[in-house]
Amino acid sequence: MGSKYHEKVSNIKAKLSLILADIVTANELALEAFKTLDFTKFKEAETILSKIGLKADEVDNEIIKAFALFGPEANELRFLVAFLKMTNELVGIGDNIKKYARRMNEHMQSQCDLEEFKSSIVLLHKSSLNALKFILECFGDLHACSYEDSYRKVLVEESINDDLFAVLEKELLSKVIEEKELSVDYVKVLGTLRKLERSCDRSVNIANLMMYAEQGGEIKLFK
Structure with missing residues (x-):
């Protein structure tokens, strides 16, 4: 395959890497906002991810062009297929983090007392x-x-994430029973934390797609 094809693929990889970097940065900001009660960082996280769908569409279009122009061979085709499916997972993670940042901002300024759950939420x-x-x-x-x-x-991180979420789910549901007047609010907190749990599932999907790109076989993703 010629240099133009490799240049195109390198460009695709670079753009995917930038999307990933944005998601990591936004995720770090949301975590810092929760730990320090600096609510402006929740807004910063949302802003960073505001155009993630458009960026993913741009990558998808580049991948489709590579299919059309170069007719890649089997091993190269796997990487392009993997990249095409990765953008969907990255958009899903980005949307989850945006929703987490927006909702957690609201929860922390509500009457819900999350202090007793703070260490577990940070670990999650x-x-x-x-x-x-x-x-x-x-x-x-x-x-x-x-x-x-x-x-x-x-x-390993996904397994840790699942265990932590299971503990938090149990504790928050107990809170729902204890504080009936705030039961709806605590149920919403649980739904917000599920965004982190689901993001970790999607990270496994991306890691699996990378394995598929290198080794072939079947694509197996979380639903």
Whole structure:
């Protein structure tokens, strides 16, 4: 395959990496906002992710052009297919983080007392963030990256994330029973935290797509 094709693919990789970097930055801002009660950082996180759909569409169009212009061979085709599906996962993660930032901003200024859950929420958020960072690290040098190692690391974070969410779910539902006047508010908090849990699932999907791109086989994604 010629230099123009490789230049096109490098451009696609770079744009995907920038989208990933934006998501990580927004995620870090949302975590910092929760930890420090600096609500302006929630707004910053939302702003960073406000055009993620448009950026993903731009990448998708570049991938479609690569299909049309170059007729890639089997191994190259896998990478393009993986990149095309990754944009959907990245938009999903970005939307989850935007909603998390907006809703958590509201929860923390409501009558809900989240102090007793703070340490667990921070750990939940960190596991979701770590999974994304492992993927971004791999995207920094796809040739040197160990796809299997990256996939295992993301799976570990997803497992931690699931366990933490299960604990928080139990604790928040107990709060719903104890404080009936705020039951709806605590149920909404649980729904907001699920955005972090779902983001981690999508990170596993991206790690799986990277494995598929390198090794082939079947694409298996969380639904």
